[in-house]
Amino acid sequence: MRRIHPDITDDPDIPQAYAYPADRPWLRVNMVASADGGAWIKGLSGGLSSKGDRRIFGVLRGLSDVVLAGAATVRTEGYGPARPRESWAPLREGRPAAPPVAVVTRRLDLDLGSPLFTEAAPDARTIVITCEAAPKDRRTEAADRAEVIVAGDDRVELDLAAAALYERGLTRILCEGGPRLNGQLAAAGLIDELCLSVSPMLIGGGAARILNGEAGQVDLRLAQVLEEEGVLFCRYIRE
Numbered sequence: 001m002r003r004i005h006p007d008i009t010d011d012p013d014i015p016q017a018y019a020y021p022a023d024r025p026w027l028r029v030n031m032v033a034s035a036d037g038g039a040w041i042k043g044l045s046g047g048l049s050s051k052g053d054r055r056i057f058g059v060l061r062g063l064s065d066v067v068l069a070g071a072a073t074v075r076t077e078g079y080g081p082a083r084p085r086e087s088w089a090p091l092r093e094g095r096p097a098a099p100p101v102a103v104v105t106r107r108l109d110l111d112l113g114s115p116l117f118t119e120a121a122p123d124a125r126t127i128v129i130t131c132e133a134a135p136k137d138r139r140t141e142a143a144d145r146a147e148v149i150v151a152g153d154d155r156v157e158l159d160l161a162a163a164a165l166y167e168r169g170l171t172r173i174l175c176e177g178g179p180r181l182n183g184q185l186a187a188a189g190l191i192d193e194l195c196l197s198v199s200p201m202l203i204g205g206g207a208a209r210i211l212n213g214e215a216g217q218v219d220l221r222l223a224q225v226l227e228e229e230g231v232l233f234c235r236y237i238r239e
Helices: 051-063 071-075 084-090 136-145 158-169 180-189
Strands: 002-005 026-034 066-070 100-103 127-130 146-148 172-175 193-199 220-228 231-238
Touching: 026 051, 026 180, 051 084, 051 172, 051 193, 051 220, 051 231, 066 071, 066 180, 071 100, 100 158, 127 136, 127 158, 136 146, 146 158, 172 180
Parallel strands: 026 172, 026 193, 066 100, 066 172, 100 127, 127 146
Antiparallel strands: 002 220, 193 231, 220 231
């Protein structure tokens, strides 16, 4: 892997290249897309990924305090808890060995018996972010297996959700999508950074873009580009 912007460097230090700011909370979105902007192949993002993308994906998780994802992404991609990696030890000193996963869901239509809930470490318990309109029986059941945050009345208010995570000391948020959640975060003005892996392929079809649903303009500046085997790893910072 090499950096080609803002300078040219072979074998850059990946954790350093993606270090979070030390002086403020930060919400980072990490996505992969085809050259024509598609966010998945046959409903899954894995077909767009590469060895380098998976390496950066792992580093970004290791750097984060919490991994944020929408319920549809959790179901489709078969999420489990983040598993500790030996390489994360120097990145997570003083923190749990792996970050918890936080799931945004209005209806609580989750498999609460899945590994995401049953196999999460006690110090990285899965977090469910929902709203008052969610079925009360499901909220009660979820509270037995996860930490529940109620953020909003009829829908999940993402500014309240982010504030609740920050209050828990989870100030380095890594959002892994999907596109609808990304669109809601953009509309709420909550995205500080976009990490976008651009896969060298055209896919066409009906795949969503990395933001879908709500309209929201976020002006970005290109802070960094890494490259490996034709895949571009772009880091954009909000202006």
